[in-house]
Amino acid sequence: MSHFGRSGPPDIKDTFSLLVLNVTFRTTADDLFPLFDKYGKVVDVFIPRDRRTGDSRGFAFVRYKYQDEAQKAVEKLDGRVVDGREIMVRFAKYGPNAERIDKGRILEPVDRTKGRSRSRSPRPRHRDHYRDRDSKRRSRSRSRGRYDRDQYRGRDKDYRHRSRSRSPDYHKGRGRGKYDEDRRSRSRSHGSASPARRSPSPARRSPSPARRSPSPARRSPIPRRSPSPRRTTPSRDASADGRNHKGWSPTPKSISPRVRRAGSRSPLPRSDADD
DNA sequence: GTTGAGCGTT
Numbered sequence: 084m085s086h087f088g089r090s091g092p093p094d095i096k097d098t099f100s101l102l103v104l105n106v107t108f109r110t111t112a113d114d115l116f117p118l119f120d121k122y123g124k125v126v127d128v129f130i131p132r133d134r135r136t137g138d139s140r141g142f143a144f145v146r147y148k149y150q151d152e153a154q155k156a157v158e159k160l161d162g163r164v165v166d167g168r169e170i171m172v173r174f175a176k177y178g179p180n181a182e183r184i185d186k187g188r189i190l191e192p193v194d195r196t197k198g199r200s201r202s203r204s205p206r207p208r209h210r211d212h213y214r215d216r217d218s219k220r221r222s223r224s225r226s227r228g229r230y231d232r233d234q235y236r237g238r239d240k241d242y243r244h245r246s247r248s249r250s251p252d253y254h255k256g257r258g259r260g261k262y263d264e265d266r267r268s269r270s271r272s273h274g275s276a277s278p279a280r281r282s283p284s285p286a287r288r289s290p291s292p293a294r295r296s297p298s299p300a301r302r303s304p305i306p307r308r309s310p311s312p313r314r315t316t317p318s319r320d321a322s323a324d325g326r327n328h329k330g331w332s333p334t335p336k337s338i339s340p341r342v343r344r345a346g347s348r349s350p351l352p353r354s355d356a357d358d
Numbered sequence: 359g360t361t362g363a364g365c366g367t368t
Contacts (some may be wrong), residue, residue: 102366104363104364105364108360131367132367140363140365141362142363142366143362144365168362171359173365250365286360290361
Protein backbone atom coordinates (compact mmCIF):
# COMPACT_ATOMS: atom_id res chain seq x y z
CA MET A 84 0.00 0.00 0.00
CA SER A 85 1.10 3.40 -0.62
CA HIS A 86 0.83 6.28 1.68
CA PHE A 87 -1.47 7.82 -0.81
CA GLY A 88 -4.32 6.15 0.93
CA ARG A 89 -5.25 4.37 -2.18
CA SER A 90 -6.30 0.79 -2.47
CA GLY A 91 -3.85 -1.02 -4.57
CA PRO A 92 -1.81 0.45 -7.32
CA PRO A 93 -2.83 3.83 -8.67
CA ASP A 94 -3.20 4.58 -12.32
CA ILE A 95 -0.41 2.57 -13.77
CA LYS A 96 -0.14 2.95 -17.45
CA ASP A 97 3.29 4.23 -18.06
CA THR A 98 4.80 4.07 -14.68
CA PHE A 99 8.22 2.72 -14.08
CA SER A 100 8.77 0.84 -10.92
CA LEU A 101 12.02 1.07 -9.13
CA LEU A 102 13.12 -1.48 -6.69
CA VAL A 103 14.73 -0.09 -3.61
CA LEU A 104 16.70 -2.67 -1.77
CA ASN A 105 18.59 -2.67 1.44
CA VAL A 106 16.25 -0.24 3.03
CA THR A 107 15.96 -0.34 6.75
CA PHE A 108 13.09 -2.16 8.28
CA ARG A 109 11.95 0.97 9.86
CA THR A 110 12.01 3.05 6.75
CA THR A 111 8.56 3.82 5.51
CA ALA A 112 7.23 4.96 2.19
CA ASP A 113 6.88 8.44 3.55
CA ASP A 114 10.59 8.50 4.09
CA LEU A 115 11.35 7.37 0.61
CA PHE A 116 8.81 9.47 -1.15
CA PRO A 117 10.44 12.88 -0.59
CA LEU A 118 13.74 11.33 -1.37
CA PHE A 119 12.72 9.98 -4.72
CA ASP A 120 10.33 12.74 -5.50
CA LYS A 121 13.21 15.14 -5.67
CA TYR A 122 14.54 13.46 -8.75
CA GLY A 123 11.30 12.96 -10.56
CA LYS A 124 7.61 12.54 -10.40
CA VAL A 125 6.88 9.72 -8.07
CA VAL A 126 3.55 8.17 -8.77
CA ASP A 127 3.50 5.78 -5.92
CA VAL A 128 5.70 4.33 -3.28
CA PHE A 129 4.98 0.88 -2.11
CA ILE A 130 6.73 -1.10 0.53
CA PRO A 131 5.85 -4.78 0.77
CA ARG A 132 5.22 -5.69 4.32
CA ASP A 133 5.19 -8.93 6.12
CA ARG A 134 1.84 -10.60 6.42
CA ARG A 135 2.42 -11.64 9.97
CA THR A 136 4.37 -8.91 11.60
CA GLY A 137 3.47 -6.22 9.16
CA ASP A 138 7.02 -4.97 9.12
CA SER A 139 8.85 -3.91 6.06
CA ARG A 140 10.66 -6.60 4.22
CA GLY A 141 13.61 -4.47 3.59
CA PHE A 142 12.81 -3.23 0.14
CA ALA A 143 10.43 -0.85 -1.48
CA PHE A 144 8.98 -0.05 -4.85
CA VAL A 145 8.99 3.44 -6.16
CA ARG A 146 6.93 4.20 -9.20
CA TYR A 147 8.06 6.94 -11.43
CA LYS A 148 6.04 8.56 -14.11
CA TYR A 149 8.87 8.88 -16.51
CA GLN A 150 11.63 6.45 -17.07
CA ASP A 151 14.21 9.14 -17.54
CA GLU A 152 13.48 10.44 -14.10
CA ALA A 153 13.40 6.99 -12.72
CA GLN A 154 16.76 6.21 -14.12
CA LYS A 155 18.08 9.42 -12.78
CA ALA A 156 16.86 8.51 -9.37
CA VAL A 157 18.56 5.19 -9.72
CA GLU A 158 21.86 6.82 -10.33
CA LYS A 159 21.33 9.40 -7.69
CA LEU A 160 19.73 7.47 -4.92
CA ASP A 161 21.43 4.19 -5.54
CA GLY A 162 23.98 3.80 -2.86
CA ARG A 163 22.56 6.60 -0.84
CA VAL A 164 22.59 6.05 2.85
CA VAL A 165 19.08 6.11 4.16
CA ASP A 166 18.46 5.69 7.83
CA GLY A 167 21.98 4.52 8.22
CA ARG A 168 21.69 1.92 5.52
CA GLU A 169 22.93 2.06 2.01
CA ILE A 170 19.98 1.52 -0.22
CA MET A 171 20.09 0.04 -3.68
CA VAL A 172 17.88 1.48 -6.33
CA ARG A 173 17.18 -0.54 -9.39
CA PHE A 174 14.52 -1.01 -11.96
CA ALA A 175 12.03 -3.55 -10.82
CA LYS A 176 12.09 -6.76 -12.72
CA TYR A 177 8.46 -7.49 -12.15
CA GLY A 178 5.60 -5.16 -11.75
CA PRO A 179 3.39 -2.87 -13.74
CA ASN A 180 6.08 -2.11 -16.25
CA ALA A 181 7.42 -5.60 -16.24
CA GLU A 182 5.43 -6.53 -19.28
CA ARG A 183 7.88 -4.54 -21.25
CA ILE A 184 10.46 -7.00 -20.18
CA ASP A 185 8.42 -10.12 -20.30
CA LYS A 186 7.46 -9.30 -23.84
CA GLY A 187 10.29 -11.46 -24.86
CA ARG A 188 13.12 -9.03 -24.66
CA ILE A 189 14.49 -6.70 -22.12
CA LEU A 190 13.08 -3.41 -23.22
CA GLU A 191 13.83 -2.07 -19.82
CA PRO A 192 15.72 1.19 -19.97
CA VAL A 193 17.90 0.07 -17.16
CA ASP A 194 21.46 -0.53 -18.17
CA ARG A 195 22.55 -3.55 -16.24
CA THR A 196 25.76 -3.59 -18.14
CA LYS A 197 26.72 -0.49 -16.26
CA GLY A 198 29.12 -0.52 -13.40
CA ARG A 199 26.55 -2.35 -11.43
CA SER A 200 28.11 -5.66 -10.66
CA ARG A 201 24.89 -6.52 -8.98
CA SER A 202 24.04 -8.97 -11.66
CA ARG A 203 23.51 -12.05 -9.62
CA SER A 204 22.71 -15.51 -10.69
CA PRO A 205 19.17 -16.22 -11.75
CA ARG A 206 18.27 -17.87 -8.55
CA PRO A 207 14.73 -18.91 -7.70
CA ARG A 208 13.38 -15.78 -6.18
CA HIS A 209 10.22 -17.52 -5.20
CA ARG A 210 9.94 -16.62 -1.61
CA ASP A 211 8.48 -19.01 0.86
CA HIS A 212 4.80 -18.80 0.58
CA TYR A 213 3.00 -17.55 3.58
CA ARG A 214 1.22 -20.79 4.09
CA ASP A 215 4.38 -22.66 3.48
CA ARG A 216 6.08 -20.99 6.35
CA ASP A 217 3.76 -22.79 8.69
CA SER A 218 4.53 -26.14 7.19
CA LYS A 219 8.26 -26.03 7.34
CA ARG A 220 8.34 -29.78 6.96
CA ARG A 221 8.45 -29.09 3.28
CA SER A 222 11.61 -29.71 1.41
CA ARG A 223 13.80 -27.05 2.83
CA SER A 224 16.23 -27.58 0.06
CA ARG A 225 15.08 -24.37 -1.40
CA SER A 226 13.80 -22.88 1.78
CA ARG A 227 16.11 -20.11 2.61
CA GLY A 228 13.74 -17.52 3.84
CA ARG A 229 14.65 -15.55 6.86
CA TYR A 230 11.74 -17.09 8.62
CA ASP A 231 13.51 -20.37 8.68
CA ARG A 232 16.48 -18.82 10.26
CA ASP A 233 14.35 -17.48 13.03
CA GLN A 234 13.60 -20.91 14.28
CA TYR A 235 17.22 -21.82 14.17
CA ARG A 236 18.20 -18.74 15.97
CA GLY A 237 16.71 -20.22 19.09
CA ARG A 238 19.42 -22.82 19.40
CA ASP A 239 22.03 -21.44 17.15
CA LYS A 240 22.41 -17.73 17.07
CA ASP A 241 25.87 -18.04 15.70
CA TYR A 242 24.53 -18.03 12.22
CA ARG A 243 24.54 -14.29 12.22
CA HIS A 244 28.15 -13.95 13.11
CA ARG A 245 29.21 -16.26 10.35
CA SER A 246 26.93 -14.61 7.91
CA ARG A 247 28.26 -11.20 8.67
CA SER A 248 31.79 -12.44 8.56
CA ARG A 249 31.83 -12.21 4.85
CA SER A 250 31.29 -9.12 2.85
CA PRO A 251 27.73 -8.31 1.90
CA ASP A 252 28.71 -8.18 -1.72
CA TYR A 253 30.56 -11.41 -1.52
CA HIS A 254 29.01 -14.03 -3.79
CA LYS A 255 25.82 -12.17 -3.31
CA GLY A 256 23.33 -14.76 -2.42
CA ARG A 257 25.10 -17.82 -3.58
CA GLY A 258 27.16 -18.07 -0.49
CA ARG A 259 24.08 -18.39 1.60
CA GLY A 260 23.27 -21.82 0.27
CA LYS A 261 26.48 -23.02 1.69
CA TYR A 262 25.28 -22.36 5.17
CA ASP A 263 22.01 -23.91 4.38
CA GLU A 264 23.72 -27.12 3.49
CA ASP A 265 25.75 -27.00 6.61
CA ARG A 266 22.64 -26.60 8.63
CA ARG A 267 20.96 -29.47 6.91
CA SER A 268 23.96 -31.64 7.38
CA ARG A 269 23.86 -31.27 11.09
CA SER A 270 20.17 -31.62 11.16
CA ARG A 271 20.43 -34.94 9.45
CA SER A 272 22.66 -36.21 12.20
CA HIS A 273 20.08 -36.09 14.88
CA GLY A 274 16.90 -35.77 12.98
CA SER A 275 15.15 -36.09 9.70
CA ALA A 276 13.00 -33.19 8.85
CA SER A 277 12.55 -31.31 12.06
CA PRO A 278 15.89 -30.30 13.46
CA ALA A 279 14.26 -28.59 16.37
CA ARG A 280 12.67 -31.72 17.69
CA ARG A 281 15.38 -34.00 18.77
CA SER A 282 14.82 -37.34 20.38
CA PRO A 283 14.61 -36.76 24.11
CA SER A 284 15.78 -40.28 24.81
CA PRO A 285 19.26 -40.87 23.42
CA ALA A 286 19.23 -44.45 24.60
CA ARG A 287 16.22 -45.26 22.50
CA ARG A 288 17.72 -43.74 19.45
CA SER A 289 19.89 -45.94 17.30
CA PRO A 290 23.50 -45.56 18.35
CA SER A 291 26.35 -44.62 16.11
CA PRO A 292 26.18 -47.12 13.26
CA ALA A 293 29.78 -46.51 12.44
CA ARG A 294 30.89 -48.11 15.63
CA ARG A 295 28.52 -50.90 16.35
CA SER A 296 26.92 -53.23 13.89
CA PRO A 297 23.30 -52.48 13.33
CA SER A 298 22.09 -55.64 14.92
CA PRO A 299 18.47 -55.48 15.90
CA ALA A 300 18.86 -58.09 18.58
CA ARG A 301 21.76 -56.25 20.06
CA ARG A 302 19.94 -53.04 20.22
CA SER A 303 19.17 -53.07 23.90
CA PRO A 304 19.80 -56.31 25.67
CA ILE A 305 20.26 -54.53 28.94
CA PRO A 306 17.24 -52.74 30.30
CA ARG A 307 18.88 -49.53 31.31
CA ARG A 308 16.60 -47.62 33.56
CA SER A 309 18.69 -44.55 33.42
CA PRO A 310 17.57 -42.44 30.49
CA SER A 311 20.44 -40.04 30.96
CA PRO A 312 23.71 -41.91 30.62
CA ARG A 313 25.67 -38.72 30.25
CA ARG A 314 29.15 -39.02 31.62
CA THR A 315 30.14 -35.50 30.96
CA THR A 316 30.35 -33.48 34.08
CA PRO A 317 28.67 -30.08 34.08
CA SER A 318 31.79 -28.23 35.06
CA ARG A 319 33.89 -29.89 32.39
CA ASP A 320 31.22 -29.37 29.86
CA ALA A 321 31.14 -25.71 30.54
CA SER A 322 34.81 -25.24 29.97
CA ALA A 323 34.75 -27.34 26.86
CA ASP A 324 31.92 -25.30 25.54
CA GLY A 325 33.85 -22.14 25.98
CA ARG A 326 36.75 -23.41 23.95
CA ASN A 327 34.86 -25.27 21.34
CA HIS A 328 32.32 -22.60 20.81
CA LYS A 329 33.26 -22.54 17.16
CA GLY A 330 32.86 -26.16 16.35
CA TRP A 331 30.21 -26.89 18.83
CA SER A 332 27.96 -29.76 17.91
CA PRO A 333 24.37 -30.12 18.99
CA THR A 334 24.89 -33.70 20.02
CA PRO A 335 28.53 -34.46 20.59
CA LYS A 336 28.02 -36.87 23.41
CA SER A 337 25.74 -39.18 21.49
CA ILE A 338 28.20 -39.80 18.75
CA SER A 339 31.16 -40.07 21.03
CA PRO A 340 32.41 -43.65 21.33
CA ARG A 341 33.80 -42.86 24.71
CA VAL A 342 30.42 -42.00 26.06
CA ARG A 343 28.88 -44.98 24.47
CA ARG A 344 31.31 -47.29 26.09
CA ALA A 345 30.76 -45.76 29.42
CA GLY A 346 27.01 -45.91 29.08
CA SER A 347 27.11 -49.43 27.78
CA ARG A 348 29.20 -50.57 30.64
CA SER A 349 27.03 -49.50 33.43
CA PRO A 350 24.81 -46.53 33.95
CA LEU A 351 25.22 -46.87 37.68
CA PRO A 352 27.52 -44.38 39.33
CA ARG A 353 30.36 -46.64 40.32
CA SER A 354 32.94 -44.21 41.46
CA ASP A 355 35.23 -46.79 43.04
CA ALA A 356 35.42 -48.93 39.95
CA ASP A 357 35.23 -46.12 37.54
CA ASP A 358 38.63 -44.89 38.34
C1' DG B 359 14.24 -4.89 20.79
C1' DT B 360 15.66 -7.63 16.27
C1' DT B 361 17.68 -10.09 11.51
C1' DG B 362 19.68 -8.22 5.81
C1' DA B 363 18.68 -11.54 1.20
C1' DG B 364 15.72 -9.55 -1.61
C1' DC B 365 11.12 -8.10 -6.59
C1' DG B 366 4.89 -5.80 -4.97
C1' DT B 367 -0.39 -4.56 -2.86
C1' DT B 368 -6.34 -3.52 -3.84
